[in-house]
Amino acid sequence: MDAGQDRSVGGHAVIALRRVVKTYEMGDLEVQALRGVSIVVERGDFVAIMGASGSGKSTLMNIIGCLDVPTRGQFFLDGIDVRTLDESALSRIRNRKIGFVFQAFNLIPRTTALANVELPLVYAGIKARERRERAAAALDAVGLADRSSHFPNEMSGGQQQRVALARAIVMNPALVLADEPTGNLDTVTSGEIMNMFSRLNAGGRTIVVITHEEEIAAFAKRIVRLRDGLMVADRRRVPVEALPPKLAEATVAIGAAG
Amino acid sequence: MTGLDTIRIAWRGATANKLRSALTVLGILIGVAAVIILLAVGTGSSQAVQNRIKALGTNTITVLSRGRFGRGPSTGGTQSQNAVLDTKSLQTIEDPTQAPDVASVSPVVSTTETATYGAASYSTSVIGTTPAYLPAEGYTIAAGSPITAIDVVNRRRVALIGQTVLSNLFTSGENPLGQTIRLGSASFEVVGVLAEKGTSGVTNQDSVVIAPYTAVQDELTGESASFSELLVQAKSTSALNDAAAEVETILANQNGTTVANLPFSVINQGTLISTAQSTSSTFTTLLGAVAAISLLVGGIGVMNIMLVTVTERTREIGIRKAVGAPRSAILAQFLGEAVLLSLIGGGAGVLVGVIGTHFKIEGVTPVIAGYSIPLAFGIAIAVGVFFGLYPANRAASLRPIDALRYE
Numbered sequence: 063m064d065a066g067q068d069r070s071v072g073g074h075a076v077i078a079l080r081r082v083v084k085t086y087e088m089g090d091l092e093v094q095a096l097r098g099v100s101i102v103v104e105r106g107d108f109v110a111i112m113g114a115s116g117s118g119k120s121t122l123m124n125i126i127g128c129l130d131v132p133t134r135g136q137f138f139l140d141g142i143d144v145r146t147l148d149e150s151a152l153s154r155i156r157n158r159k160i161g162f163v164f165q166a167f168n169l170i171p172r173t174t175a176l177a178n179v180e181l182p183l184v185y186a187g188i189k190a191r192e193r194r195e196r197a198a199a200a201l202d203a204v205g206l207a208d209r210s211s212h213f214p215n216e217m218s219g220g221q222q223q224r225v226a227l228a229r230a231i232v233m234n235p236a237l238v239l240a241d242e243p244t245g246n247l248d249t250v251t252s253g254e255i256m257n258m259f260s261r262l263n264a265g266g267r268t269i270v271v272i273t274h275e276e277e278i279a280a281f282a283k284r285i286v287r288l289r290d291g292l293m294v295a296d297r298r299r300v301p302v303e304a305l306p307p308k309l310a311e312a313t314v315a316i317g318a319a320g
Numbered sequence: 321m322t323g324l325d326t327i328r329i330a331w332r333g334a335t336a337n338k339l340r341s342a343l344t345v346l347g348i349l350i351g352v353a354a355v356i357i358l359l360a361v362g363t364g365s366s367q368a369v370q371n372r373i374k375a376l377g378t379n380t381i382t383v384l385s386r387g388r389f390g391r392g393p394s395t396g397g398t399q400s401q402n403a404v405l406d407t408k409s410l411q412t413i414e415d416p417t418q419a420p421d422v423a424s425v426s427p428v429v430s431t432t433e434t435a436t437y438g439a440a441s442y443s444t445s446v447i448g449t450t451p452a453y454l455p456a457e458g459y460t461i462a463a464g465s466p467i468t469a470i471d472v473v474n475r476r477r478v479a480l481i482g483q484t485v486l487s488n489l490f491t492s493g494e495n496p497l498g499q500t501i502r503l504g505s506a507s508f509e510v511v512g513v514l515a516e517k518g519t520s521g522v523t524n525q526d527s528v529v530i531a532p533y534t535a536v537q538d539e540l541t542g543e544s545a546s547f548s549e550l551l552v553q554a555k556s557t558s559a560l561n562d563a564a565a566e567v568e569t570i571l572a573n574q575n576g577t578t579v580a581n582l583p584f585s586v587i588n589q590g591t592l593i594s595t596a597q598s599t600s601s602t603f604t605t606l607l608g609a610v611a612a613i614s615l616l617v618g619g620i621g622v623m624n625i626m627l628v629t630v631t632e633r634t635r636e637i638g639i640r641k642a643v644g645a646p647r648s649a650i651l652a653q654f655l656g657e658a659v660l661l662s663l664i665g666g667g668a669g670v671l672v673g674v675i676g677t678h679f680k681i682e683g684v685t686p687v688i689a690g691y692s693i694p695l696a697f698g699i700a701i702a703v704g705v706f707f708g709l710y711p712a713n714r715a716a717s718l719r720p721i722d723a724l725r726y727e
Contacts, residue, residue, distance in 0.1 A: 129724075
């Protein structure tokens with residue numbers, strides 16, 4: 063592959079994976095979690111990555127989230143070759159480029175919703191007043207402006223996940239990465255959270271959701287399926303520029319968030 | 321990430337489990353308070369010892385004739401075994417051309433007698449001496465008049481009695497002046513009462529009768545021309561060592577021997593003080609070391625709690641790393657928490673230590689050593705940093721995926 067192609071790949075794509083291999087050593091055993099996955103995700107896309115447990119989707123999510131590095135292959139995040147980065151540069155990338163949403167919400171206990179949302183801004187070195195303003199705006203965007211001084215244990219699962227979502231978008235990242243975001247929620251709340259993702263996507267954010275549920279994947283513009291560390295399907299349902307499918311179906315007026 | 325943010329996060333961490341943090345702080349508190357109090361006890365007892373030595377007399381050198389207490393191994397030749405402290409020694413030392421740093425010399429003849437007055441009797445030490453003995457030993461007259469040089473020359477049987485003797489022989493309110501008491505079989509007239517002086521070590525300095533040495537020799541000891549002791553007063557504290565050297569030289573010349581083989585013990589109060597000082601500084605150091613160990617134990621407590629905290633909050637560390645906390649921020653958070661605990665413990669320890677030194681401990685009035693407060697506080701902080709570093713480093717080195725997966 064020539065250098066020109068590399069540059070074009072890194073140029074307009076948020077994620078560019080090429081033949082990514084990840085192997086784990088478990089004692090003497092070598093386990094191949096990813097066996098050469100290539101994906102390009104463009105700006106503004108809404109992708110669902112699907113697969114059963116053991117398919118390698120969690121490993122893929124860790125690599126895309128810069129929490130882990132590939133054994134072989136290339137990975138560009140927003141045009142940056144991640145393999146060349148050291149630990150502190152990786153934490154900077156996670157801070158500026160990626161917003162995480164986890165299955166277990168992962169809010170910091172005994173810390174208010176506002177302080178939880180402020181956290182990425184603290185590590186970005188932003189001043190206290192601007193931090194509060196931006197965190198309050200992000201909470202407002204997920205409809206929790208009135209819950210800013212509540213602690214995680216005082217909120218429902220759906221509310222906690224919305225706080226986590228506010229935390230994920232507060233730094234204006236290139237990518238919102240969600241790992242089974244509705245795994246701990248009931249169907250109604252799951253729908254609410256996914257609608258929120260759809261609205262964020264309609265507002266221009268790139269979203270990657272890892273899930274094993276078809277109903278959740280139905281919210282995405284594109285569905286990628288993994289099996290045994292290989293990509294087995296890549297189906298585009300609506301174009302990148304179009305509205306997310308469920309949002310287009312809805313008759314409600316679209317309030318573009320963010 | 322500013323310093324203020326770090327402090328705020330560390331504070332939130334430390335207050336998350338209040339009881340546990342309070343117990344950890346208590347460990348540091350006890351250590352710091354112990355350092356301050358024990359060093360204060362050491363300093364206090366050292367000052368007390370020095371005050372007692374000073375109470376023995378001011379600027380004095382005591383010359384003891386060893387013969388009375390058995391011959392020392394360095395006594396050497398036969399002629400020096402017969403060496404005595406006599407009137408000639410006394411006069412030579414009194415000579416200002418030979419001993420320019422000596423202010424006065426008093427001969428001392430001492431014995432123990434039963435003093436009786438009427439039906440009351442009391443065993444006391446009797447000191448036969450000259451008038452110069454009183455200021456040299458720091459005795460003052462509470463009532464009546466001191467013994468005089470004329471009393472000594474005329475061998476008059478007059479006596480000054482100490483407060484303990486007074487209270488044992490006379491009923492309260494009775495005027496002892498002019499009364500006759502018996503010392504053994506001899507009669508002495510009480511002409512004065514000594515002011516209270518207190519104890520020096522084991523000796524009750526108020527259990528004493530002071531009389532002209534001539535009269536004591538006549539009536540009680542029976543010897544003549546030989547003294548058990550000479551009390552030499554130097555002109556000043558700084559002249560003590562010079563005066564001691566002069567006395568030694570004079571006595572050596574008189575007995576035809578060298579200073580090293582002197583058949584007398586010359587006890588310089590200056591050396592006594594410095595010996596006591598070095599003894600008590602060893603004692604203080606020992607106390608401080610014991611206290612420092614308790615501070616160390618407190619530090620281990622900090623480390624223990626921080627390791628538990630890091631394990632408990634592994635998931636939180638994972639979240640922080642996922643949202644972009646660099647290694648240094650995690651390190652600062654947990655190190656800050658450890659230092660915060662030791663800072664609070666140190667501050668409270670200083671407070672408790674200072675309050676604690678207001679109480680008398682084992683008869684010693686503690687005196688706060690100026691250096692002990694910054695020392696104890698500084699060690700507490702250092703302990704926090706030292707014992708916080710390992711747990712904080714462990715937290716900072718956690719891999720975010722492992723930390724996030726931790727249940």
